[in-house]
Amino acid sequence: MSDSWRRVALASSLEDVDSTVGEIISRVQAGDQAALAELYDRYADTLLALAYRILRDRAEAEDVLLEVLERAWREADRFDPERGSVRVWLTVMVRSRALDLLRVRRRRERVAAEAARSGDEGVGFRGTAGDASELEDLRRHVVTALQELPPAQREAIELAYYGGLSQSEIAARLSLPLGTVKTRMRDGLQKLRVVLRPIHAGQAL
Amino acid sequence: MNPDDRDEPRDLAAAYVLDALDPADARAFEAQLARSAELRKEVTELREAAALIPLSAPSVPRDDAALKARLLSRVRGASAGALRSPRRSVWMAWVGWAAAAALAVVAGLQWFRASSLSEQLARREATLDEILEPSTQLILLTATGERPPGIQLFWNKAGGRVVLHAFNLPPAAQGRAYQLWFLRDGAPVPGGTFNSDPDGHALVTVAGPPADLTLIGAAVTDEPAGGSAQPTTTPVVVGTIGGE
Structure with missing residues (x-):
């Protein structure tokens, strides 16, 4: 299968995952609990994986997932499609909350270095038995995109995304000039955007 | 923070989306963002790309039935009901009074x-x-x-x-x-x-x-x-x- 063809197929599969989510959000806004369960079905896997990748603690990650979905339920009125997709809204909330907890824990344990380093196992990938196959395809595509980045760029992105570190902190951690970290982060995310654009451009919402 | 003229606003967009800008850079970037619709579009696109990153994180085994039950018990009565309805009813009373x-x-x-x-x-x-x-x-x-x-x-x-x-x-x-x-x-x-x-x-x-x-x-x-x-x-x- 050619790469471009494959991207078209992937775009339509993300559309399957993210489409009609606007309708679900409307029902959530109206207080429909079944709609909340549907939101869970669509995004729980990714959101829990994200929280776990940051926190490395299943119970804490589950708490974050539930807290964010509850918040989405309470604050559905505040969701504004003009500012990004539902996927962005939920992942930003999960990441923020998980990073808040991570920072609290780091302060408590005073082991800043250890916590973000623990994410440094390369890009792991493991699906679960119940996963929808289109989601699996999407994941493979994103994993491939990340793996194709120069490792230094990927490291900068992952230390920021999963470790919650600022550019200065990353520069200090890696003993690199700040400018180098800035360049790696910019080039890396721009590349990801180009590779992933056909996917997220296909999203409804 | 030493002033670094080489940072074009577009160069900072990726780090901004990853919340990785140092505070002075973040303030400078936000000032630019407020002025530039093009930059806001750039940020929106980068956010969509960044939101796909966690798709690559390994799945975590979970008990969906138990988690959903916990979720529903959290929201039942607690949120949509308690937070929305009473406030709304307060507002409804006003509607009659103030059109x-x-x-x-x-x-x-x-x-x-x-x-x-x-x-x-x-x-x-x-x-x-x-x-x-x-x-x-x-x-x-x-x-x-x-x-x-x-x-x-x-x-x-x-x-x-x-x-x-x-x-x-x-x-x-x-x-x-x-x-x-x-x-x-x-x-x-x-x-x-x-x-x-x-x-x-x-x-x-x-x-x-x-x-x-x-x-x-x-x-x-x-x-x-x-x-x-x-x-x-x-x-x-x-x-x-x-x-x-």
Whole structure:
């Protein structure tokens, strides 16, 4: 299968995952609990994986997932499609909350270095038995995109995304000039955007 | 932070999206963002790309039935019911009194209960968008005294919303809140309620006055936490449109 063809197929599969989510959000806004369960079905896997990748603690990650979905339920009125997709809204909330907890824990344990380093196992990938196959395809595509980045760029992105570190902190951690970290982060995310654009451009919402 | 002229705004967008900018860079970038629709589009696209990153994180085995049950027990009665309905019913009572007092105020309540940097930034961006909208009119509410409280209202007429910024305003007592009033020729029309931080600041987005109302000014009073249908205390601050 050619790469471009494959991207078209992937775009339509993300559309399957993210489409009609606007309708679900409307029902959530109206207080429909079944709609909340549907939101869970669509995004729980990714959101829990994200929280776990940051926190490395299943119970804490589950708490974050539930807290964010509850918040989405309470604050559905505040969701504004003009500012990004539902996927962005939920992942930003999960990441923020998980990073808040991570920072609290780091302060408590005073082991800043250890916590973000623990994410440094390369890009792991493991699906679960119940996963929808289109989601699996999407994941493979994103994993491939990340793996194709120069490792230094990927490291900068992952230390920021999963470790919650600022550019200065990353520069200090890696003993690199700040400018180098800035360049790696910019080039890396721009590349990801180009590779992933056909996917997220296909999203409804 | 040493000034680094080589950083073009576009170069900072990726780090901004990853919340990785150092504070001085973040402030500089936000100033650019407020001015450039193109840059906002860039940020939106990068956010969509970044939101796909966690698809690559390994799945975590989980018990969906148990988690969903926990989720539903969390929301049942606790949120949509308790948080929305009573407030709405308060507002509904006002509708009869003040015609079209907008229900959308509920959405703006506690808009600024910040919990993380990225959300703070996103909210700040939204607030800037409201304030920088061409139709936005500034109304100053003032008082007299030693260190008087003041409130700036940025009335976004196109969007029908008001960004309210208060300063030197001591927090309302337990069970009380501040309430915004829209002044017209006749009884004041109730607006949203809010409270200030211990440092005397408040920044909230609330619904604007009904579209058919000829606004001559605005005021803020101290009211019971749920808000009142008509002012029950003397205004803390008052301002009129087009003058002191």
